[in-house]
Amino acid sequence: MGRFVIVFCLWAGAATAAEDLDKRTAALAEELRCLVCQNQTLAESNAPLAVDLRNQVREQLAQGASEREVREFMVARYGDFVLYRPPFKASTAALWLGPFVLLLGGVVLLVRRLRRPRAPEPALSSAERERAAKLLE
Amino acid sequence: MNKTWLPLGFIALLALLGIGLTLNPRQVPSPLIGKAAPPFELPRLDQPSRTFTQKEMLGSVWVLNVWASWCPPCLVEHPVVTELAKSVPVVGLNYKDAREDALPWLARNGNPYQLSVYDANGRIAIDYGVYGVPETYVIDRQGVIRYKHIGPLTPEVAQKKLVPMVKELRGG
Numbered sequence A: 001m002g003r004f005v006i007v008f009c010l011w012a013g014a015a016t017a018a019e020d021l022d023k024r025t026a027a028l029a030e031e032l033r034c035l036v037c038q039n040q041t042l043a044e045s046n047a048p049l050a051v052d053l054r055n056q057v058r059e060q061l062a063q064g065a066s067e068r069e070v071r072e073f074m075v076a077r078y079g080d081f082v083l084y085r086p087p088f089k090a091s092t093a094a095l096w097l098g099p100f101v102l103l104l105g106g107v108v109l110l111v112r113r114l115r116r117p118r119a120p121e122p123a124l125s126s127a128e129r130e131r132a133a134k135l136l137e
Numbered sequence B: 001m002n003k004t005w006l007p008l009g010f011i012a013l014l015a016l017l018g019i020g021l022t023l024n025p026r027q028v029p030s031p032l033i034g035k036a037a038p039p040f041e042l043p044r045l046d047q048p049s050r051t052f053t054q055k056e057m058l059g060s061v062w063v064l065n066v067w068a069s070w071c072p073p074c075l076v077e078h079p080v081v082t083e084l085a086k087s088v089p090v091v092g093l094n095y096k097d098a099r100e101d102a103l104p105w106l107a108r109n110g111n112p113y114q115l116s117v118y119d120a121n122g123r124i125a126i127d128y129g130v131y132g133v134p135e136t137y138v139i140d141r142q143g144v145i146r147y148k149h150i151g152p153l154t155p156e157v158a159q160k161k162l163v164p165m166v167k168e169l170r171g172g
Helices: A002-030 A048-062 A065-079 A089-114 A126-136 B002-022 B072-084 B097-109 B122-125 B155-171
Strands: B040-042 B051-054 B060-065 B090-093 B116-117 B135-139 B145-150
Touching: A002 A065, A048 A065, A048 B051, A126 B002, A126 B122, B040 B116, B060 B072, B072 B097, B097 B116, B116 B122, B135 B155, B145 B155
Parallel strands: B060 B090, B090 B116
Antiparallel strands: B040 B051, B060 B135, B135 B145
């Protein structure tokens, strides 16, 4: 019985470790770009290279590499382009800041427009008023 | 004020997007340019019992060409590689191929390679950042990658880029 429990625990331990590895691989593959079909992540793509790179991610994590080390491995070979979250640096500043600049520009335009004094409503002559009243009836 | 700025902003945006359209998103700049060619020791395609390492090319300017028999663009660029191989040693990296396909392919289309190495599972190609076969690297005497071309070589790229570069690297 005791032996059975030990075997079971080892088996369960191995199973959770494998599950954990699966999860970490999947999470990391979600943030890496498939270079063959560039608008997909490594996790989504079934291109042969994506499969190879996923295996590579898994293998390295299994060997004890950290997420950061795996990411560095990919960047060293394929460049920042493989990261769906590229690092902030001079060449990517426009990418990271651009949306905020545009948003700010939009807010400035909006505020200006709202502040502009409204044109006075055109006064209606009594004839026009009568016509409007008739139309509304 | 808005009346002058809005169209200007619009034109600037159009220009930016227009430039974007002329760029090729498949040409991902390689981080390997200027770095030592990743080391490998792989079996030769023609003689599985013998291995070849990139170290054997130290001291000469050479070209590494990633190819496969299952890759139609490789066939397209093959005449260009054949022409290139007349002026510079070209080593083939046979990528995720089978010997029984690759060897007849060379027999059929001619073998311009000094030799080809056999990267059956594509592991070495990952070290070279290969993602679209064919790819071509120019490597200098010190074993540093100086240039990478992704996709089939065209006669223009070979004549205007690779050949002058090899000449320059040999001279320097």
